[in-house]
Amino acid sequence: AQKVTQAQTEISVVEKEDVTLDCVYETRDTTYYLFWYKQPPSGELVFLIRRNSFDEQNEISGRYSWNFQKSTSSFNFTITASQVVDSAVYFCALSEAGQAGTALIFGKGTTLSVSS
Amino acid sequence: DAGVTQSPTHLIKTRGQQVTLRCSPKSGHDTVSWYQQALGQGPQFIFQYYEEEERQRGNFPDRFSGHQFPNYSSELNVNALLLGDSALYLCASSLAYRDNSYEQYFGPGTRLTVT
Numbered sequence: 001a002q003k004v005t006q007a008q009t010e011i012s013v014v015e016k017e018d019v020t021l022d023c024v025y026e027t028r029d030t031t032y033y034l035f036w037y038k039q040p041p042s043g044e045l046v047f048l049i050r051r052n053s054f055d056e057q058n059e060i061s062g063r064y065s066w067n068f069q070k071s072t073s074s075f076n077f078t079i080t081a082s083q084v085v086d087s088a089v090y091f092c093a094l095s096e097a098g099q100a101g102t103a104l105i106f107g108k109g110t111t112l113s114v115s116s
Numbered sequence: 117d118a119g120v121t122q123s124p125t126h127l128i129k130t131r132g133q134q135v136t137l138r139c140s141p142k143s144g145h146d147t148v149s150w151y152q153q154a155l156g157q158g159p160q161f162i163f164q165y166y167e168e169e170e171r172q173r174g175n176f177p178d179r180f181s182g183h184q185f186p187n188y189s190s191e192l193n194v195n196a197l198l199l200g201d202s203a204l205y206l207c208a209s210s211l212a213y214r215d216n217s218y219e220q221y222f223g224p225g226t227r228l229t230v231t
Contacts, residue, residue, distance in 0.1 A: 004158075035219065043204060045159070045222035091158050101172030102210060103149065104220060106158030 002027045004094050006107035013082050013114055021077045021110045023092030029053075031097035034068065034075045035104065039089040051075065082114045118143055120223035122207050128229045129197050137192040137226045141209030147171075148190040149220060150182060151206040159206055165190055166212050194228075202230045 003026040013019045025034065036048040049059065051068050059066045063080045079086055089111050093104040121140045129135050141148050147166045151159035161174035165184035184190045188209075194201055204227050208220035 037222075042224070043227075044224045045206065045208075047219045047221065050219050093158075099172060101149075101164040101166070102147070102212075102220070103161040103164060103172050103174060104151075104159070104208075105161065106151075108156075108158045 002029075002094055002096055002105050004092050004105055004107035006092055006110050008110045009108070010111045010113070013112070015083060015114055015116050016081050017114075018078060018080050019082050019112065019114075021079075021090050021092075021112070023075045023077065023107060025073050025075065025092070025094045027094060027096055029096040029098045033095045033097070035093040035095070036066065036075075036077050037091045037093060037106075039091065039109070041088070045091070048077075079112075082112075084114050084116050087112060087114045120207055120209050120221055122205075122223040122226050124226060125224070126227045126229075128231060130231055131197055131199060133197050134193065134195045135197060135228060137194075137205050137207075137228070138189065139192070139207030139209075139223060140189045141207075142221050145209035145211050145221070146188050147210045147212045148184055148188065149208045149210070150190070150192045151208065152176075152201075153204040153206055153225070155203070162192070197230045199230050202228060204228075 005024045032053045034051045038046045065078045067076045089109045091109045093106045149164040150162040153159040163173040168184045179195045181193045204225045206225045207223045210220045
C-alpha cells in the first residue's frame with residue numbers, strides 16, 4: 001500500500017537558520033512521482049517540485065533544495081537561510097504510475113514557523 | 117491566465133442536507149481531482165474526472181459523487197451530510213498525459229461546516 005510519512009509535526013526556527021523537512025514514502029510501484037507542496041495560511045496548496053523515481057539527482061532552486069534517496073525511500077526538503085515568508089504547512093505527496101489516474105497521496109504535513 | 121477557481125468559498129449546512137461544490141480548472145487543463153482536508157490533516161483524495169468519466173476513486177462512501185462537464189469544469193456532491201464531512205474541499209486540475217503524472221494545480225478550496 002502507498003503511504004507518505006512526515007514524522008515532524010511542527011518545526012520552529014529563527015530567521016536565517018537552515019531547516020530540513022523529512023519525508024519517507026512507501027510504494028510497491030517501480031515508477032512513481034514525488035511532490036512537495038506548500039500551504040500558506042490562505043489555504044491554497046502551492047506546487048514546489050515533482051521528481052520521478054528514475055531521477056535521483058538532487059535539485060536546488062534558490063534557497064530550496066531536495067534530496068531524493070531511493071535506498072531509504074526518502075525525499076527530504078531543505079530551506080537554506082529561512083525567512084518569515086517560509087512559514088507555512090509543507091506537504092510531501094506520492095503518485096504511482098501504475099494506477100488508473102494520478103491521485104496524490106499526501107503526508108500529514110509539517111508546520112514550519114519562522115520567527116524574526 | 118486564470119488559475120483553478122472554486123465556489124462557494126464558505127458554506128454552512130445542517131446534518132442530513134446535501135451540498136454541491138463547484139470547480140473550474142486552470143485554462144488548458146482537462147483533468148479535475150477533488151480532495152478533502154480535515155483540520156490539521158493532509159488532503160485525502162476523493163476522486164478524479166477525465167473526459168467526463170470518473171477515472172479514479174479514493175476510499176470515500178457513495179454519498180460523495182461528482183460530475184465533469186464538457187468544458188472540463190466539475191461538481192462535487194455530498195448527500196446526507198455528517199458532522200465529519202466538515203473540512204476544506206480542494207479541487208485540483210492537471211493535464212492528462214498517459215505516461216506521466218503531471219503536477220496538479222490547486223484551487224483555494226471551499227470550507228464546508230456541517231452543524
